[in-house]
Amino acid sequence: MSQPDIVVKPRDVMPEGARTLPARYYTDPSLFRAEMDRLFGRMWVCAGRSEQAGRPGQFFVREINGRNIVVTRSASGTLRAFHNVCRHRGTRICSEEVGQFAGSIRCPYHAWTYDLDGRLIGAPHMEEVPHFDKAEYPLLAVDADEWDGHVFVTLRDNPPPLRAQLGDLCAKFRDWRMQDLRLGRRIVYDVRANWKLIIQNYNECLHCPNLHPALNKLSHYLSGENEPLRPTYMGGRMDLRPGVETLSMDGSCPRAFLPGLSPEDRRRVYYYAIFPNMLLSLHPDYMLVHSLWPMAPDRTVNICEWHFQPSELARERFNPSDCVDFWDLTNRQDWHVCELSQAGISSPAYVPGPYSNREDLLYAFDRFIVEFHQRSSA
Numbered sequence: 001m002s003q004p005d006i007v008v009k010p011r012d013v014m015p016e017g018a019r020t021l022p023a024r025y026y027t028d029p030s031l032f033r034a035e036m037d038r039l040f041g042r043m044w045v046c047a048g049r050s051e052q053a054g055r056p057g058q059f060f061v062r063e064i065n066g067r068n069i070v071v072t073r074s075a076s077g078t079l080r081a082f083h084n085v086c087r088h089r090g091t092r093i094c095s096e097e098v099g100q101f102a103g104s105i106r107c108p109y110h111a112w113t114y115d116l117d118g119r120l121i122g123a124p125h126m127e128e129v130p131h132f133d134k135a136e137y138p139l140l141a142v143d144a145d146e147w148d149g150h151v152f153v154t155l156r157d158n159p160p161p162l163r164a165q166l167g168d169l170c171a172k173f174r175d176w177r178m179q180d181l182r183l184g185r186r187i188v189y190d191v192r193a194n195w196k197l198i199i200q201n202y203n204e205c206l207h208c209p210n211l212h213p214a215l216n217k218l219s220h221y222l223s224g225e226n227e228p229l230r231p232t233y234m235g236g237r238m239d240l241r242p243g244v245e246t247l248s249m250d251g252s253c254p255r256a257f258l259p260g261l262s263p264e265d266r267r268r269v270y271y272y273a274i275f276p277n278m279l280l281s282l283h284p285d286y287m288l289v290h291s292l293w294p295m296a297p298d299r300t301v302n303i304c305e306w307h308f309q310p311s312e313l314a315r316e317r318f319n320p321s322d323c324v325d326f327w328d329l330t331n332r333q334d335w336h337v338c339e340l341s342q343a344g345i346s347s348p349a350y351v352p353g354p355y356s357n358r359e360d361l362l363y364a365f366d367r368f369i370v371e372f373h374q375r376s377s378a
């Protein structure tokens with residue numbers, strides 16, 4: 001494969017003396033708690049895909065900031081989310097992570113039964129209770145919404161619309177028709193690192209030649225460009241090298257490109273971190289989505305999914321291993337350095353280090369986090 005001409009523009013976008021964050025941002029349980037309560041507990045969080053609650057009663061469960069949430073679809077086709085807590089004596093109703101309700105939601109303890117909109121429709125032995133009114137005991141609802149096949153949930157009361165958090169992304173990625181794509185493969189990683197280190201690593205390409213020689217062979221690490229940090233997301237694109245069709249083990253693409261993409265977008269991969277927990281990587285022929293689930297200051301579960309066109313999934317010999325193996329290899333390399341970063345930052349010897357001018361998104365993200373903590377402790 002021939003090397004493209006990469007025009008490396010000098011950058012001087014960083015304030016002098018820009019340094020990485022103090023260790024406590026990655027290790028302190030009280031800062032972690034504040035991020036869970038005020039970021040994960042208030043923003044729209046990427047919870048899954050519409051197809052996981054595609055039919056009425058089909059459900060999946062997510063744990064968000066200590067709340068177990070059931071996402072399902074009502075009989076009329078509306079996405080619904082509820083706290084997984086029975087209104088009788090508080091029992092967790094749904095103990096499966098995914099499944100199908102048979103028309104209603106029934107608590108396993110005393111059989112209080114709710115319809116798919118959360119209304120209590122059956123409460124055995126409550127008939128004689130004076131003034132008991134089923135209408136007063138619906139499942140506790142949580143706001144849920146969809147963006148082109150992605151399900152988002154927010155724990156906030158009276159939240160702003162999801163569209164307000166996504167901003168320009170709705171228009172920007174319309175051509176990928178993400179709502180048409182379906183899951184082909186899922187791998188769950190348990191990473192011993194703070195969630196912010198994973199976001200930072202995702203938005204930084206300086207490590208690619210060193211850490212990801214296979215990726216750098218397909219897409220030059222200084223190609224493409226970043227957008228400036230937006231209030232709720234950050235990202236940019238990288239260009240495929242000449243002759244490379246997609247990010248796969250050998251750079252060839254055994255699938256049809258996504259319909260609707262411009263010739264330019266067929267030559268690019270877009271990488272966007274949508275705060276607080278979604279990493280969206282759009283390729284010419286598939287979509288890679290990571291959702292981050294912080295478990296502790298130094299531990300993050302990362303659900304990684306590859307999504308494809310249904311026509312490709314339906315092919316008798318559909319085999320996504322070319323791109324799954326490629327990203328699984330790359331992911332593991334990334335998680336390894338994230339874990340090494342966490343380990344080093346946790347050492348008493350760590351002191352913040354200087355950023356290069358090409359780490360501007362990371363510095364901007366740090367400012368976002370520092371200002372968030374300043375606001376939340378004010």
Ligand code: FES
Binds near residue numbers: 111
């Ligand atoms: S706790 Fe659910 S029916 Fe009693």
Ligand SMILES: [Fe+2]
Binds near residue numbers: 334
């Ligand atoms: Fe990487």
